[in-house]
Amino acid sequence: MENRFEGQYDVLIAGMGVAGLFCTLHLPADCRVLLLSKDGADKSDSFLAQGGICMLRSPEDYACYFEDTVRAGHGENDPAAVELMIRSSPAVIAELVGFGVDFARDEKGNFRRTREGGHSVPRILFHGDETGRAIASRLLAAVRQLPNAEIAEYCELLDIVAADGVCRGGIVRDGRTGKVFAVSARRTLLASGGVGGLYENSTNYRHLTGDGVAVALKNGVQTEHLDYVQIHPTTFYSEKHGRRFLISESVRGEGAVLLGADGRRFCNELLPRDVVTAAIRAQMAKEGSKFVRLDMRPVGKKTLREHFPTICAHCLAEGYDVTKTPVPVVPAQHYFMGGVKVDLWGRTSMRGLYAAGETACNGVHGRNRLASNSLLESLVWAERAAQAMASDGTEAGDGSFPAVDLSAYADYEGLKEGYAAAVRAAMQKQKQEQGEREAKS
Numbered sequence: 001m002e003n004r005f006e007g008q009y010d011v012l013i014a015g016m017g018v019a020g021l022f023c024t025l026h027l028p029a030d031c032r033v034l035l036l037s038k039d040g041a042d043k044s045d046s047f048l049a050q051g052g053i054c055m056l057r058s059p060e061d062y063a064c065y066f067e068d069t070v071r072a073g074h075g076e077n078d079p080a081a082v083e084l085m086i087r088s089s090p091a092v093i094a095e096l097v098g099f100g101v102d103f104a105r106d107e108k109g110n111f112r113r114t115r116e117g118g119h120s121v122p123r124i125l126f127h128g129d130e131t132g133r134a135i136a137s138r139l140l141a142a143v144r145q146l147p148n149a150e151i152a153e154y155c156e157l158l159d160i161v162a163a164d165g166v167c168r169g170g171i172v173r174d175g176r177t178g179k180v181f182a183v184s185a186r187r188t189l190l191a192s193g194g195v196g197g198l199y200e201n202s203t204n205y206r207h208l209t210g211d212g213v214a215v216a217l218k219n220g221v222q223t224e225h226l227d228y229v230q231i232h233p234t235t236f237y238s239e240k241h242g243r244r245f246l247i248s249e250s251v252r253g254e255g256a257v258l259l260g261a262d263g264r265r266f267c268n269e270l271l272p273r274d275v276v277t278a279a280i281r282a283q284m285a286k287e288g289s290k291f292v293r294l295d296m297r298p299v300g301k302k303t304l305r306e307h308f309p310t311i312c313a314h315c316l317a318e319g320y321d322v323t324k325t326p327v328p329v330v331p332a333q334h335y336f337m338g339g340v341k342v343d344l345w346g347r348t349s350m351r352g353l354y355a356a357g358e359t360a361c362n363g364v365h366g367r368n369r370l371a372s373n374s375l376l377e378s379l380v381w382a383e384r385a386a387q388a389m390a391s392d393g394t395e396a397g398d399g400s401f402p403a404v405d406l407s408a409y410a411d412y413e414g415l416k417e418g419y420a421a422a423v424r425a426a427m428q429k430q431k432q433e434q435g436e437r438e439a440k441s
């Protein structure tokens, strides 16, 4: 069978969210790059990000931003990783502006900043309530201009291929034809996003099923904190199946309040996500209800319309005018703090294999991510992984691609079921081990 992906690539990238795109943009121009997206190029969680992206306000804000991140993460964050992310933020934002990202600004042209739970001060830049789309669409447009980058939509990494302990590329399935190909690459980046597709209720795209983690587990690549999963307190309550619509935390940052069935507030809405989620669940259990209410009227009509047009439109389509009435909200799976273990350069435990974005665990988020730190963290590590890929030493052995039996990948459904089961089992195991460690201490 003819191989659609003939010859050797310098870099194979599984995932076209901000992590995969930003990495591509930082690779040397003479690198031959293949980018895969399991669905369409614009169907990534990066396009869904509403609230915004954090940026260090000033040198004086450093200690406070660090403290907020570590407090939200229950002190389990890697201090070096947190420092790296925070100190890199002004340069990353300047780069995004250079790519044409149009963050909201005041009359003087300064960035406007909003606030979300866990932040002591407003330090989140935004573009309406479509910050992710504003960033990812610009990066995608820039990648499409690169002569050295080949984009393969609806193409999925099924596995990596290693020889002499070094990753030599991967196995890729074209979802439109069902054909499976071997792809030879000197470096491979796992940037396949989170695990929401494994949950019944999640804000994530359904096709994000922790594939990077599954591939890592299958090939003995180290993973970490697979049990650290963030639940977002406020998604629109619906009886319908499918992805849950997020109601950004920045709505609460701008004054929205949570109400019980009795119309009274029951918690501080700006505490970290896990604390607010626990308060909502306790309230629902107390009331025997399926949701609580989010009252956005305190935000004011002008701010609601200007800052949150997508949220207003979604709620209206569901029959709720947020300027007049509270909307039903319920917690749902949202973000994955754990993942494929990487160092400060995105290197995994296997040579030639790197990871960035939500698939990776670099220690920034600890046990619970601080709101709007993930786009930033994804971008910082994507850039560093590109630098490492360009400068790391050559492969062990003769560097050739080993013979692979592609018929082993013929049963796609069976393979994917096995992957999902393996990820769930590993999450459960790590949760149990964590529980045992905590019980001992």
Ligand SMILES: Cc1cc2nc3c(=O)[nH]c(=O)nc-3n(C[C@H](O)[C@H](O)[C@H](O)COP(=O)(O)OP(=O)(O)OC[C@H]3O[C@@H](n4cnc5c(N)ncnc54)[C@H](O)[C@@H]3O)c2cc1C
Pocket (backbone or CB within 6 Å): 014, 015, 016, 017, 018, 019, 020, 036, 037, 038, 039, 040, 041, 043, 044, 045, 046, 047, 048, 049, 050, 051, 052, 053, 054, 131, 132, 155, 156, 157, 158, 191, 192, 193, 194, 203, 204, 205, 207, 208, 209, 211, 212, 246, 334, 335, 356, 357, 358, 359, 371, 372, 373, 374, 375, 376, 378
């Ligand atoms: C509704 C919502 C709102 C959010 N709001 C914010 C916010 O305001 N601020 C913030 O910082 N973060 C926010 N986040 C989180 C943030 O969007 C993500 O953590 C971040 O975008 C992850 O980027 P990524 O590149 O790692 O993955 P993604 O953007 O999820 O991209 C994953 C890519 O991998 C591809 N893929 C998956 N599996 C495979 C495979 N096997 N082979 C090939 N490709 C594969 C997908 O097709 C996709 O292209 C939000 C998330 C959601 C869901």
